[in-house]
Amino acid sequence: MQPDRAETLRDAVGLGLAVGLYGVAFGAAADAAGLDVWQAVVLSAVMFTGASQFALVGVVGAGGSPLAAVGSALLLGTRNTVYGVRLVPLLRPRGPLRRAGTAHWVIDETTALSLAAPDRALAGLAFLVGGATLYLTWNATTVVGALGAAALGGTARAALDAIVPAAFLALLWPRLGGAFPEPAVQRRVALGGAVVALALTPFVPPGVQVVAAVVAVALAGRPRRAVAS
């Protein structure tokens, strides 16, 4: 096997397994929020985009309305639209069926793997192998987490209550450092979102403050002029 191909496969399987195991935390969070196992399974199988899944169960768990839960999940899902735009020229899915199937696996991780691959053929391989590994692991570990959490006692519940906010922090963290463009602006927007959400908490129905925190995006300011590269 060519070294590039072997490396692409290893990265795709490795990332798929590592992130897929995180489904345990999602299944447990879904159970803690009062969702049943089937609802957790449908979210992992159909929604299949981690941050939106965590947001939905987080808002439901906080006693939020279905509308606030759907709103926060959809707002976080908009970045997958942009990923799709970037992936089309790379993956070139032919025909409506292949396009519909490919779209289902467009998430942070498969996009990163495809864009990092050295050429188009390997990008397609990275997307397929990474997507399949992550999808299977994520769905299996969701069931494990949801069933496991249902059997927990008081102290383990307290542990789970502390794990859910930590999970959001772990999702947020890479955006605040060097891995994303303009980390200083990301930090400013994140701080703004946190302040807005806390300030609104006493006054709005649960979950609404999460959706309202999106106004903090205004702190990012105007788009920069595109830099010719």
Place this chain on the structure above:
Amino acid sequence: MSGTWTAVLVASVGCYLLKLAGMSVPASWVEQPWVARVVDFVPAALLAALVVVQGLTSGAEIVVDGRLAGLAVAALALALRAPFIVVLLVAGAAGASVHLLTG
């Protein structure tokens, strides 16, 4: 059908359609500078809001308990570049410890 099931199904289909839209609409629609700007920064605002709402609130009240200890050790673990699973484990251990100590 319960409100939770409605939310699960509507949000799941909606998130899928957002993915499909990216593969279907002309790239120029999405690549407007201000659209890209908003989409780049929405996750930071929402995830930070979820951190504080999940970590510091209960209903309409701001509550300090083991969850804050969990967030503190999670931040430390993340700063030390610990893997996801370690971050979650130390946060859970902190939350459980506070629960045991404070009864």
